[in-house]
Amino acid sequence: MNFLEERIVKDGGVKEGNVLKVDRFLNHQMDIELFNEMGKEFYKRFEGKKINKILTIEASGIGIACIVAQYFHVPVVFAKKAKSINIEGESYVADVESFTHKVKNQVIVSKKVLSPEDRVLIIDDFLANGCALLGLISIIQSAGASVEGIGIAIEKGFQPGGTVIRNLGYQLESLAIVESMDEKTGEIVFREQ
Amino acid sequence: MNFLEERIVKDGGVKEGNVLKVDRFLNHQMDIELFNEMGKEFYKRFEGKKINKILTIEASGIGIACIVAQYFHVPVVFAKKAKSINIEGESYVADVESFTHKVKNQVIVSKKVLSPEDRVLIIDDFLANGCALLGLISIIQSAGASVEGIGIAIEKGFQPGGTVIRNLGYQLESLAIVESMDEKTGEIVFREQ
Numbered sequence: 001m002n003f004l005e006e007r008i009v010k011d012g013g014v015k016e017g018n019v020l021k022v023d024r025f026l027n028h029q030m031d032i033e034l035f036n037e038m039g040k041e042f043y044k045r046f047e048g049k050k051i052n053k054i055l056t057i058e059a060s061g062i063g064i065a066c067i068v069a070q071y072f073h074v075p076v077v078f079a080k081k082a083k084s085i086n087i088e089g090e091s092y093v094a095d096v097e098s099f100t101h102k103v104k105n106q107v108i109v110s111k112k113v114l115s116p117e118d119r120v121l122i123i124d125d126f127l128a129n130g131c132a133l134l135g136l137i138s139i140i141q142s143a144g145a146s147v148e149g150i151g152i153a154i155e156k157g158f159q160p161g162g163t164v165i166r167n168l169g170y171q172l173e174s175l176a177i178v179e180s181m182d183e184k185t186g187e188i189v190f191r192e193q
Numbered sequence: 194m195n196f197l198e199e200r201i202v203k204d205g206g207v208k209e210g211n212v213l214k215v216d217r218f219l220n221h222q223m224d225i226e227l228f229n230e231m232g233k234e235f236y237k238r239f240e241g242k243k244i245n246k247i248l249t250i251e252a253s254g255i256g257i258a259c260i261v262a263q264y265f266h267v268p269v270v271f272a273k274k275a276k277s278i279n280i281e282g283e284s285y286v287a288d289v290e291s292f293t294h295k296v297k298n299q300v301i302v303s304k305k306v307l308s309p310e311d312r313v314l315i316i317d318d319f320l321a322n323g324c325a326l327l328g329l330i331s332i333i334q335s336a337g338a339s340v341e342g343i344g345i346a347i348e349k350g351f352q353p354g355g356t357v358i359r360n361l362g363y364q365l366e367s368l369a370i371v372e373s374m375d376e377k378t379g380e381i382v383f384r385e386q
Binding site for chain 2: 023028035059062065066067074076077080109110
């Protein structure tokens, strides 16, 4: 097990409905030293990609993205979520339909902060169905920028997002991939990487 | 002018309705080197307070809080915003009524991540009316923890939040206090500190 898998086993929890609780260290309380370990690891995996910007999405991706950015010496942009609103022509907008909740949301990035010269690394805390990620990719493409890679803390390997994104040809690096979890025993099985 | 005031003049903008646009470096695209300067400055101002936790609120406070936390070597908790929902007894909840919008929202922190031993520094990007800040203070008090200080990037000095918070006796440190701004000329006047 790597450092993140060990931490998930130690401080995470499994709740009804395939919910993995990591709110003691990842997406509510945030362990900044852990995020630094993640930054080092992502830098190793994406070194040489000439990344000049990190894109994430509010809210729980922001903290990880900011710490990771220190290893690449680049700024971070966070996309905003909104319930379908009217946006002027000043923003890139992607419609994001949740597979699970059937709700339609929008992901928004100002045109001021994303341009064709940008070589973007996407960072987020979780990957499950991949809906939000597809929205971010669509926004980067609208800007004429390039997706150089995707770094995820925890991927739910039993949900389709990872397969969808890898089949599109992107370099997707998840630090921990959960193959299965058992809410009764609390057991979490990780994919061998 | 200090480093943040200079940056506001250089890359900020004034929009109709007393809106200060800082989305190129603070609350949409985030300049991590600037955040590090802020971290050093907050550490100088709150050194000796034995801070062991930073509390912020989603979304735009999170990035600053995470970088600042590296100077204090403490974890960050971000409070979640919600439209009045039913929360089980597992969370601290504060009602936050916006002076401006007359909307009632809730600010939520899990009981797992805040306890009476915590000596908390609150960090946020903006202070205007102070509603969100009062909600965070109320949550810290509910947990039996102490508010050791409040660090803000930009305070709108012409709105009541700063006065309200200082009158309550808290050490509130705002790196830039905007006294007035003019949407026609773009001029921004800072309070001498």
